[in-house]
Amino acid sequence: MDRTEVVIVGSGFGALATAKKLAKAGTPFVLISETTEHLFQPLLYQVATGVLSAGEIAPSVRSILAKYPNADVRLGRVVDVRPDDQELDYLAGGVRHTIAYRSLVAATGARQSYFGRDEFAKVTYALKTVDDAERLRSQIVRCFEEAHTTADPERRKNLLSFIVIGAGATGVELAGQIKELAGRYFEQSIRGITAADVTVTLVEGAGVALPAYGGKLSEYTKVSLEKSGVEVVLNTLVTDIDEHGATFKAHGSEAGERRTAETIIWSAGVQANDFASVLAERTGCETDRAGRLLVNQDLTVGGRADIFAIGDMTSLNNLPGQSPVAMQGGRHVARTILGKTPRGTAFKFRDKGSMAIINRFRAVTKVKKIELTGALAWVLWLVVHMMYLVGFRNRYIAVMSWFGSFLGHRRPHFYYAQKAGATETALPESVETEPIKTELIKTEVQAEKRVPVSVS
Numbered sequence: 001m002d003r004t005e006v007v008i009v010g011s012g013f014g015a016l017a018t019a020k021k022l023a024k025a026g027t028p029f030v031l032i033s034e035t036t037e038h039l040f041q042p043l044l045y046q047v048a049t050g051v052l053s054a055g056e057i058a059p060s061v062r063s064i065l066a067k068y069p070n071a072d073v074r075l076g077r078v079v080d081v082r083p084d085d086q087e088l089d090y091l092a093g094g095v096r097h098t099i100a101y102r103s104l105v106a107a108t109g110a111r112q113s114y115f116g117r118d119e120f121a122k123v124t125y126a127l128k129t130v131d132d133a134e135r136l137r138s139q140i141v142r143c144f145e146e147a148h149t150t151a152d153p154e155r156r157k158n159l160l161s162f163i164v165i166g167a168g169a170t171g172v173e174l175a176g177q178i179k180e181l182a183g184r185y186f187e188q189s190i191r192g193i194t195a196a197d198v199t200v201t202l203v204e205g206a207g208v209a210l211p212a213y214g215g216k217l218s219e220y221t222k223v224s225l226e227k228s229g230v231e232v233v234l235n236t237l238v239t240d241i242d243e244h245g246a247t248f249k250a251h252g253s254e255a256g257e258r259r260t261a262e263t264i265i266w267s268a269g270v271q272a273n274d275f276a277s278v279l280a281e282r283t284g285c286e287t288d289r290a291g292r293l294l295v296n297q298d299l300t301v302g303g304r305a306d307i308f309a310i311g312d313m314t315s316l317n318n319l320p321g322q323s324p325v326a327m328q329g330g331r332h333v334a335r336t337i338l339g340k341t342p343r344g345t346a347f348k349f350r351d352k353g354s355m356a357i358i359n360r361f362r363a364v365t366k367v368k369k370i371e372l373t374g375a376l377a378w379v380l381w382l383v384v385h386m387m388y389l390v391g392f393r394n395r396y397i398a399v400m401s402w403f404g405s406f407l408g409h410r411r412p413h414f415y416y417a418q419k420a421g422a423t424e425t426a427l428p429e430s431v432e433t434e435p436i437k438t439e440l441i442k443t444e445v446q447a448e449k450r451v452p453v454s455v456s
């Protein structure tokens with residue numbers, strides 16, 4: 001039986017914080033994650049909008065932990081756990097493996113929640129993973145490229161319309177960035193498209209933007225977005241979505257309003273990833289409506305003293321789903337496992353403040369009772385996020401890219417990796433083409449004569 005002292009599941013903020021502490025203490029552990037990169041989610045919107053490349057915000061956990069001989073990183077998806085036997089099952093390379101542990105730390109995060117309307121996932125864009133960000137980036141470029149060449153004014157309007165659902169931090173930064181892209185990048189690089197041609201609508205069920213902040217900061221966010229040209233629609237739910245638009249329904253109104261757009265981005269809610277429900281079932285731990293584990297005060301799960309859960313997959317004392325909560329939780333658990341903190345000690349979160357970016361030169365920051373807005377908050381946001389980015393090289397590249405994008409007009413990672421449709425490249429009539437042969441096409445490939453290459 002494969003066995004280790006500690007198994008950590010995940011490679012996000014919570015898992016990496018736990019791993020680093022255990023690694024430095026020399027405790028043997030195995031970290032199993034279905035992605036072996038450490039994804040810095042707060043900068044995903046910059047990948048989606050061409051400021052940074054995916055590699056710059058998602059370094060490999062394997063290389064971060066490479067210098068510790070007690071760390072073993074495995075690419076796998078954890079599927080089951082048997083708490084009484086202290087065994088965990090994971091799939092790797094299509095094979096089911098079992099590993100025994102003394103302590104288990106689960107940090108499997110959260111994914112988008114569509115509030116029971118899972119069909120929305122097929123017709124909307126999300127921003128949770130590297131794939132999501134790259135898919136959204138391709139879509140944005142495709143829309144601008146096609147709007148540039150289409151002769152149909154209605155289609156052009158739809159291609160240049162974007163709807164963002166949910167005015168939390170992700171929705172606000174995306175709405176702000178797309179409008180900024182229109183004016184500061186596409187207007188400069190595509191003849192005939194101006195920022196005024198591009199419609200960005202941010203729709204939110206609550207009565208304010210950035211509901212987690214409230215008061216002056218929420219009002220500042222709304223006004224800043226509107227000044228930049230984003231339409232902010234509050235107190236409104238989206239009741240239907242298809243490939244070409246969405247239906248908005250304002251609170252208290254009977255009728256829905258149809259809005260058309262080629263790109264609809266969903267950032268309205270989260271729910272715990274699947275492993276949370278497995279843990280809940282196996283340990284008897286309760287969950288909230290979003291499937292998050294209602295962990296004990298010391299971050300243990302159910303009645304188990306040897307199983308911990310941290311970060312976005314948990315719910316404790318109304319702590320926000322933010323990276324500092326996951327990181328501090330990870331360190332608390334590591335200290336408990338190492339015996340530096342007595343077993344049963346309650347996790348105390350130190351709130352160092354929160355911040356959200358709106359667009360260039362505008363952000364909001366709240367540190368205890370101090371509230372900042374504008375350029376100062378924006379610079380603070382960049383500095384804090386740069387500090388938490390893993391790796392000197394990534395930090396250096398991020399700063400260079402920010403200079404290019406925010407002071408200049410560059411978007412170094414905007415590309416549309418797709419050929420124009422083959423049907424559009426018809427040959428001119430004068431070119432004679434060979435008649436289509438009706439006989440069977442030979443399928444055998446003639447063996448190429450290859451000259452062996454020797455490497456000295």
Ligand SMILES: Cc1cc2nc3c(=O)[nH]c(=O)nc-3n(C[C@H](O)[C@H](O)[C@H](O)COP(=O)(O)OP(=O)(O)OC[C@H]3O[C@@H](n4cnc5c(N)ncnc54)[C@H](O)[C@@H]3O)c2cc1C
Binds near residue numbers: 037077170
């Ligand atoms: C677009 C966006 C912007 C954000 N901006 C901010 C911000 O500005 N400030 C802030 O504080 N927070 C921000 N957050 C929230 C922050 O990123 C999360 O709170 C944080 O990532 C939670 O860390 P975690 O370790 O719990 O989970 P994650 O970081 O989500 O990590 C989960 C890990 O578990 C792995 N995993 C999942 N299921 C399995 C399985 N069955 N088996 C193996 N591995 C599995 C995943 O591959 C992943 O590595 C943002 C989030 C998003 C999506």
